[in-house]
Amino acid sequence: MKSLPLEIRSLNVAYHRKMVLWDADLKIHPGRTTAIVGPNGAGKSTLLKAALGLIPSASGEILFYGEPLKKVRSRVAYVPQRESVDWDFPVSARDVVAMGLYKKIGWCLPVRSRHRRMADEALADVGLAEFAGRQISQLSGGQQQRVFLARALAQKAELHLMDEPFASVDAATEQAILALLKRLKEQGGTVVCVHHDLDTVAEYFDDVILLNMRVVAQGPASEVLTPENLRKTYGARLSLLDEAVVDLSRPGAPREP
């Protein structure tokens, strides 16, 4: 039996004595795109970071392809939130993408021109070919997001974990990311994204995980996004209008002429 790209059992994460994640269980299936959605502060980013070992967890088991992360790191790529770095850093888009290759290059050895070419190819894949030499602060928010994606692409991993890739990006970047997700799927890869927008989640992703400190529901988008589940996830915070919007955006729902 082939192992799942990611399986989490009973994950508990606390931050300063406050529980952020409570007995989270989830399974990610290969070759599909999955979105993690939930209200703010629900622990979505925490879930990703805890899975990757970036923050300590109180308890729980996390397996990537049936193994602990440190054994299969080369098969997993992480795309952090854009805000997590200082974009004023003196590096170019190409330099950032090349960082995805550092592990392959190895300790102390320099970045060679062939690595730079590989970086350029990854940048071309996300539509940023002519921006390769630009210093990253001279890129727009959406372009910066795509640089992060290109870096993950350069790793040639199988599982991609992305933290809010669609947050505050322009239309062109949104299209580029969607195209990228589609391509990754076609190549047999698996994608998990923390997503902030209920309106688009059914359209962009195959599966959805509803998260509010604990996993409320997971499965195919059409099955999971029921008013009942949404109420359980968002509680009173989800207004009637939001519910209506989500209803309409579900695949198969009646569309306006």
Add this chain to the structure above:
Amino acid sequence: MESFWRVLLLQDHNTRVVLGGACLFGAAAGLAGTFLLLRKRSLLGDTLGHATLPGITFAFLMADSFGFSPRSFLWLALGATISGVTGMGAVLMIRKLSHLKDDAALAIVLSVFFGAGIAMLSAIQQLPGGQAAGLERLIYGNPASMTASDAWFVLAASFLVAVICGCLLKEFTLLCFDEAYAMTVGWPVRPLDALLMGLVVLVTIVGLQTVGILLVVALLVIPPAAARFWSDDLRTVTLVASAIGGISAVVGVISSALLPGLPTGALIVLSAALLFGISFLLGKKRGLLMRYFVEREAARRLHREHVLRAIFECAEESDPVVSIDALLAKRPWKKNHLASEVSLLADEGLLTTDPSGSYVQLNGRGDSEARRLVRNHRLWEIYLLTHADVAPSRVDRDADLIEHVLDPRLVQELEDILDDKARERLVPSNPEKLQP
């Protein structure tokens, strides 16, 4: 004056030693300091410097018990290292065990450790033999007292810093830029960080003699900050930072020969400050003056294009001879600003004005230039309309900004992307007419 030339021409052996040692320290500090700056921990150097004092004084007091000469620099350096590292550990501990932030932890360790050092210094001052004076030199710095063996130590330390930073350049770069990502990929982030901090400690120890405890932080902070104005490429920044550090040290030592009695360390720092000021203003990439010129140039280009477009559009709507008043009505221009641009365009040979100056007309070249700009602008408007669901009423504003960023190549792509119908049809002057 004669002594100045002696120093400058490096005739004195002692001077050569001092200059060499100081210069190497400056370069090493600039290099290590660059990573500190990128890590946003510049002021850690201040805490580190102050935290070495108790170690130095304690080592001094304990020297006899351990059979060392209290004057031995290596022995004192050992004490300095241990208390410096302890200080950094204390900073981490405070951050981990409480909700106090970095700034508080740094200030606490800095002041408490330094206080302990001062208390022990007061004990040393009571000892017979006036040995405290030598220690005070470590507080203010006294490179003139550098011996050949001290200089060898500086050389070895600087070399080590350079080699490690050179070998681990990409590792340190990644660590400073995106620690979380580095962790996920499997880099040993904690050990790398510790190594980097270790280099900073090493540079601090080297600096004790050159500029003293209180000013070491200056050479860790000022040269890298100055270097950043000259380049957007990390490797270049580290090189420039080392250069600025080294040059400041040299200038400081030479000034010290000219102005005896003034503390050399302070002169070195002031030289660095001067170089910072120059970089701040004239730095090629981010210097104030440079940016001012770039922005002024961009604003000028923008204005020129606005004027040409406005003239073309006015001409399209009615008469090829366009009145200044009609132009003024198009955009919120100031009359002088418009007039000056019109005369510039006339000088360029793109348009002609009538003798009274209230009418303009584009000539052949001006017309094709304006046409190109207008086409750019309208193609972009159409792209935004059909591809980005932007409300028509907003298009003009947005388009104005984006078009001036457009590459001629990108324009070509837009023309290819666009529907053939749009290209065959006359490009409409008002995008609102495009609605189905």
Add this chain to the structure above:
Amino acid sequence: MMWSELDTWIVITGALTAMACAVPGVFLLLNKQSMLGDAISHAVLPGLAIGFLVSGTRDTFPMLLGAALAGVFTGVVSGMIERRGRVEAGASLGVVFCSLFALGLILIRLAADHVDLDPGCVLYGSLELAVIDSARVPRIAWQSGGILVLNLILAGVFFKELQLAAFDPRFAKASGFPAGWLQQGLTVATALTTVVAFESVGSILVIAMLIVPGATAMLLSRSVGGVLLGSLAVALFSAVIGHLSAISIGPVFLSLLTGHGNLGSLSSAGMMAVCAGLIFFTILAMARLTQRFFSRVKEHAVSPQA
């Protein structure tokens, strides 16, 4: 251990100075600007020196003026470097105060030729000498008391505003708050306190008195008022214990440890900083241990609902 009237004055002055420093220090801490205190205490040096050079004496007023200007200059220039030069905040501050400090060292050396001034004294103070005065109540005690009262009044009058600005600076700005003036006010208060304090504890040890008492209080209290009161208490305590240990256990301990027999009194200011630090670290350790204890209790008692 012999106790003289001088010792009493040392303790009183030290306590007044420490408490005077603790007040602005609390707000620096709350604003996450502890290192601004460090920067200001370094940056006032040239202000002091220029005050000396210009007035030719050690009169207080020119020094206070010089210090206030130096403090404001630091804040303004480092802010400009940060915004216009896009330099990181800590580095901007570092560039400014290091340069000013170096300038100050040079000016002090020059001033020392004109005025009776020992550079060492300026940097790390000499409380023991400062209290020696022909008057019944030493001048320095008056000054320290005065600045303490002034700081307390300012803190009282602007309490709400300081609290709001510390808690939510953006909201404060958006609601039309004169947050900029408040910041400058805090900077000036810190600078003035630094100058008054430098004679007793030196410009560098001022940082200990600015930050450590407040930090200790923050470990124990979550309200601004509580932190202020706590910091005053810690400051007072550190000063008293500090001087006591400087003349008694300090030298004895050091003598035993290092084998240099019969050491006399240590620097009171230094020991005050050390005592403040010891109090801080003790409370840090205790707070952590009690935290651990209580969370273990919770774990056993409570079971999470599925």
